Amino acid sequence: MSQGKQSPNDTAPVAGRRRFLNTAALASLAGIAACTDKTKAASPAAAAAPHAASGEASATHLKPGELDTYYGLWSGGHTGDMRVLGLPSGREILRIPCFVPDALVGWGITNESKKIMGTKPDGSLRYTVGDSHHVHASYKDGNYDGRYAWINDKINSRLARIRLDYFVCDKITELPNVQGFHGIFPDKRDPVDPAINYTTRVFCGAEFQIPLPNQGQATDKAEQYRSMFTCVDAETMEVRWQVLIDGNCDLTATSYDGKLAATNQYNVESGVHFEDMMSAERDACLFFNIARIEQAVKDGKFRTIGSSKVPVVDGTRAANADPKTALTAYVSVPKNPHGVNASPDGKYFICAGKLSPTGTVIELAKVLDWFDGKLEKVDQAIVAEVELGLGPLHTAFDGRGNGYTTLFLDSQVVKWNIEAAIKFHAGDKTAKYVLDRIDVQYQPGHVNASQSETVAADGKWLAVGCKFSKDRFLPVGPLHPENEQLIDISGEKMALAGDHPVRGEPHDFIIFKRELLRPKQVYALDDFPLAVKDPKESGVVRNGRKVTVKMTSQAPAFSLREFTVKKGDEVTLILTNLDKVEDLTHGFAIPKYNVNFIVNPLETASVTFVADQPGVFWCYCTHFCHALHLEMRTRMIVEA
Numbered sequence: 001m002s003q004g005k006q007s008p009n010d011t012a013p014v015a016g017r018r019r020f021l022n023t024a025a026l027a028s029l030a031g032i033a034a035c036t037d038k039t040k041a042a043s044p045a046a047a048a049a050p051h052a053a054s055g056e057a058s059a060t061h062l063k064p065g066e067l068d069t070y071y072g073l074w075s076g077g078h079t080g081d082m083r084v085l086g087l088p089s090g091r092e093i094l095r096i097p098c099f100v101p102d103a104l105v106g107w108g109i110t111n112e113s114k115k116i117m118g119t120k121p122d123g124s125l126r127y128t129v130g131d132s133h134h135v136h137a138s139y140k141d142g143n144y145d146g147r148y149a150w151i152n153d154k155i156n157s158r159l160a161r162i163r164l165d166y167f168v169c170d171k172i173t174e175l176p177n178v179q180g181f182h183g184i185f186p187d188k189r190d191p192v193d194p195a196i197n198y199t200t201r202v203f204c205g206a207e208f209q210i211p212l213p214n215q216g217q218a219t220d221k222a223e224q225y226r227s228m229f230t231c232v233d234a235e236t237m238e239v240r241w242q243v244l245i246d247g248n249c250d251l252t253a254t255s256y257d258g259k260l261a262a263t264n265q266y267n268v269e270s271g272v273h274f275e276d277m278m279s280a281e282r283d284a285c286l287f288f289n290i291a292r293i294e295q296a297v298k299d300g301k302f303r304t305i306g307s308s309k310v311p312v313v314d315g316t317r318a319a320n321a322d323p324k325t326a327l328t329a330y331v332s333v334p335k336n337p338h339g340v341n342a343s344p345d346g347k348y349f350i351c352a353g354k355l356s357p358t359g360t361v362i363e364l365a366k367v368l369d370w371f372d373g374k375l376e377k378v379d380q381a382i383v384a385e386v387e388l389g390l391g392p393l394h395t396a397f398d399g400r401g402n403g404y405t406t407l408f409l410d411s412q413v414v415k416w417n418i419e420a421a422i423k424f425h426a427g428d429k430t431a432k433y434v435l436d437r438i439d440v441q442y443q444p445g446h447v448n449a450s451q452s453e454t455v456a457a458d459g460k461w462l463a464v465g466c467k468f469s470k471d472r473f474l475p476v477g478p479l480h481p482e483n484e485q486l487i488d489i490s491g492e493k494m495a496l497a498g499d500h501p502v503r504g505e506p507h508d509f510i511i512f513k514r515e516l517l518r519p520k521q522v523y524a525l526d527d528f529p530l531a532v533k534d535p536k537e538s539g540v541v542r543n544g545r546k547v548t549v550k551m552t553s554q555a556p557a558f559s560l561r562e563f564t565v566k567k568g569d570e571v572t573l574i575l576t577n578l579d580k581v582e583d584l585t586h587g588f589a590i591p592k593y594n595v596n597f598i599v600n601p602l603e604t605a606s607v608t609f610v611a612d613q614p615g616v617f618w619c620y621c622t623h624f625c626h627a628l629h630l631e632m633r634t635r636m637i638v639e640a
């Protein structure tokens with residue numbers, strides 16, 4: 001379809017090679033893009049006049065002491081954490097460890113964090129690597145409600161939840177029977193009960209197809225490799241159900257009425273080799289009818305796979321040909337799409353083309369019509385398929401009817417009007433849908449705007465995750481930072497407002513108004529079952545070879561000056577920080593025992609270790625807390 005289209009009335013005529021990318025062209029372009037700047041020269045819009053900065057852009061430079069107006073929650077990529085940025089300044093304020101140990105807070109060291117991360121029978125961490133991609137937060141009435149954020153780990157198929165009152169990870173769930181867990185999105189309300197106008201589910205797409213169950217059988221039979229779409233309960237974090245599908249899942253979006261979730265599919269071919277995944281001209285955007293799936297699970301129309309107890313319903317094409325009973329609908333979109341995003345007016349999902357230079361607009365009301373038997377073919381839900389540029393990946397929104405799509409190969413963001421694109425697609429060739437293009441530095445992946453996928457999209461700021469920074473920062477050897485750029489989108493023209501180096505490698509992020517969160521700055525003592533509530537409770541309690549050491553901290557001292565254990569004891573040390581003052585954190589390090597963690601105001605944390613080395617060990621406070629911080633120590637004596 002895209003090949004038959006006339007070029008839009010863009011800044012320059014669309015050259016033939018821009019119409020469609022075959023595999024070879026993509027490979028060569030990607031090569032060029034990654035190592036030189038030739039893509040800029042090849043791009044017609046790159047020659048356009050530089051964009052004038054508008055007044056808003058200077059707001060990125062906050063005066064000392066001024067606070068940002070937006071929070072940004074960023075994925076940390078393979079550092080396996082979530083990062084909190086203040087915007088528009090771009091300052092990194094916090095890293096929240098989830099999937100990977102963290103040396104500052106003792107994540108993966110304390111018993112509490114190990115329990116969340118998951119351990120092997122010997123007590124060691126099950127995983128110490130992660131690859132976090134996607135960050136989304138819980139909704140109420142179509143806007144963020146400040147309860148939770150979620151982030152995925154692609155390597156080990158884990159979903160982590162962050163409490164947005166304390167900015168800590170409180171639960172991690174590993175999805176069964178999937179690999180390459182990529183896109184996530186919370187639902188925005190319940191499809192059936194109108195009273196439930198907030199997030200109760202998180203949907204998770206699995207990118208890689210694997211033999212099911214994956215126990216070593218039939219590994220050579222590619223036709224038996226399958227992928228699944230998973231629903232996790234937002235409160236309990238238990239897996240509710242899975243849908244067996246044809247093809248694979250990449251990214252995920254949800255509708256504002258709670259009725260639909262979708263995933264873009266780049267491998268409908270179910271290829272196990274690179275070339276096979278690009279053999280079909282079109283792939284799909286796969287829709288899930290949430291109410292029907294939940295009903296099928298209730299009615300017992302499911303099976304289970306392997307040792308997992310999770311209900312698996314059948315979402316394959318063959319089983320869902322009748323719209324009246326279908327759980328799924330496969331909408332055909334051009335070759336190897338990436339990114340599916342929900343417009344803030346609730347009407348459309350946008351699929352970016354990746355190997356096709358197009359954006360596809362799918363009207364959700366029409367998808368629902370198909371499920372109701374009122375639309376003959378589900379592909380009729382496509383209301384636009386228009387050219388945007390080379391390598392479209394992700395789309396953000398300004399709440400004024402415009403989409404902002406990253407063009408990986410063109411190193412640009414293109415601003416386009418969705419209703420104009422629909423008119424153009426319907427035959428009105430005078431409809432000018434491309435409104436602006438801006439060069440970014442360089443090769444952008446994710447893009448998101450302030451409040452973008454909420455009903456409160458405000459069209460102020462656009463952040464662009466540039467995968468290559470090349471010459472934008474002081475050279476620091478072969479590993480370059482990535483460049484998170486900030487663009488002012490409040491005017492008609494986009495204006496570049498700032499470069500921000502970030503450690504590799506964030507993928508997705510969300511940006512929202514600071515008023516939506518009310519973080520707590522001090523813990524509640526009673527929230528910790530092990531809390532040592534009074535310094536008088538401090539001491540050493542022996543139970544055979546198991547020893548419990550209870551201690552409190554109050555600047556500048558620990559409640560015990562020393563404590564004694566015997567070589568070979570299994571020691572559990574519990575530390576409660578009784579300081580109630582905001583920002584008064586203590587650390588606790590034990591030399592030679594690989595122990596270091598912190599306790600924030602009124603927090604309790606514990607560690608367990610075997611006292612296998614006799615001697616005197618000065619346990620000291622690692623977090624600067626007081627003028628006598630250096631003196632804040634206790635002695636662990638391990639008797640031979």
Ligand code: RUQ
Binds near residue numbers: 445446508
């Ligand atoms: S996907 S750009 Cu996870 Cu686009 Cu990273």
Ligand code: CUA
Binds near residue numbers: 555587622623
């Ligand atoms: Cu307590 Cu430093």
Ligand code: CA
Binds near residue numbers: 266268278283336
């Ligand atoms: Ca494909």
